[in-house]
Amino acid sequence: GFFGKFGGSFIPPMLEVPFAEITKAYNDIKNSPEFIEELKYVRKHFQGRPTPISFAKNLTEHCGGAKIYLKREDLNHTGAHKLNHCMAEVILAKHLGKKKVIAETGAGQHGVALATAAAYFGLECEIHMGEVDVEKEHPNVVRMKILGAKVVTVTDGLKTLKEAVDSAFGAYIQEYEEAIYCIGSVVGPHPFPMMVRDFQSVVGFEAKEQFKEHENKLPDSVVACVGGGSNAMGIFAGFIDDKEVGLVGVEPLGRGSKLGDHAASLTYGEEGVMHGFNSIMLKDKDGEPAPVYSIGSGIDYPSVGPEQAYLNETGRTTVGLCDDKEAVNAFYALSQLEGIIPALESAHAVAYAMKIAKTMDKDQTILVNLSGRGDKDIDFVVDNHPIP
């Protein structure tokens, strides 16, 4: 369960057996024809996969350099990439005879996706969400409830994503016999980072084939925003062995580089264990997870997936930065130039692509993982950042 020195499973002894069960069940089903067939079926007939790759012609001309392509995970059912792992996590939960799934959510996309998968497969769903995010991503809270999920509002600490994970894990520990934790990204104790990356890899495999239909070659750069790292690992999966393809994870610089004003874990963090895994995390002076901030509720997380940390340390991936202002600018630019309203998280990847496109030749190409749509963000953005 390690990626170099990163990853592992730092969990209380009482969870050793439940996590061993999850790991065994996953290893049992991941190559079984039934699991593969069921996942293929729900992806095609329920999620609406494959999602297209769109050439952002107007955005490309606006930037005046490399051609920008978008992998449209905003068109995946529920409006983000999250359903790719939630459907698989709930199939695994059923295989383990679980009655209930528990998770955290920040942007509410993972919460909506898990509630959707739980409704589809007939399981109970409990989502923990920071009070700040309950307010800010209100449309997604309403969707979770309509879908039959119980939403637990978390009022500890900063009342955002990190606290939602703490709270959800605490609830899971109380009922790990009949429930399973369905984590929202490539984070957490082994086997979660591996499992979620496997479940998201469909995005990268689709994208590699689709991109060659557009350009008859591979992209020069693949760009994705990084919160925990699941949408990035998913699209990177299709290109990881093609060394000529640059892989860029974009971290949120929020209000600036002062600790507490951003969530750029790989850029400013150091090695440390939190939420059951060793990775590169932002620490306060006591070595605890530092306060973090981003305009994107799904990327304000003080650590990052262990595989992401490993790929960055070995130089296979590089890190880009995007602050709130650039993200809002990209949110409006993509909307007004391409007719696509992106999630604020995804807007970080779009903003970075816009930045590097200008420095690249017109025959070069950038593929952005457009991880989600911005419906959840429209009131917050318009209320705080007037439409240009």
Ligand SMILES: CC/C=C(/N=C/c1c(COP(=O)(O)O)cnc(C)c1O)C(=O)O
């Ligand atoms: C699990 C906590 C993260 C959430 N969302 C993260 C997110 C992210 C960042 O998550 P990762 O892909 O795992 O880095 C990117 N794009 C969209 C549309 C997102 O909603 C959530 O709760 O919905």
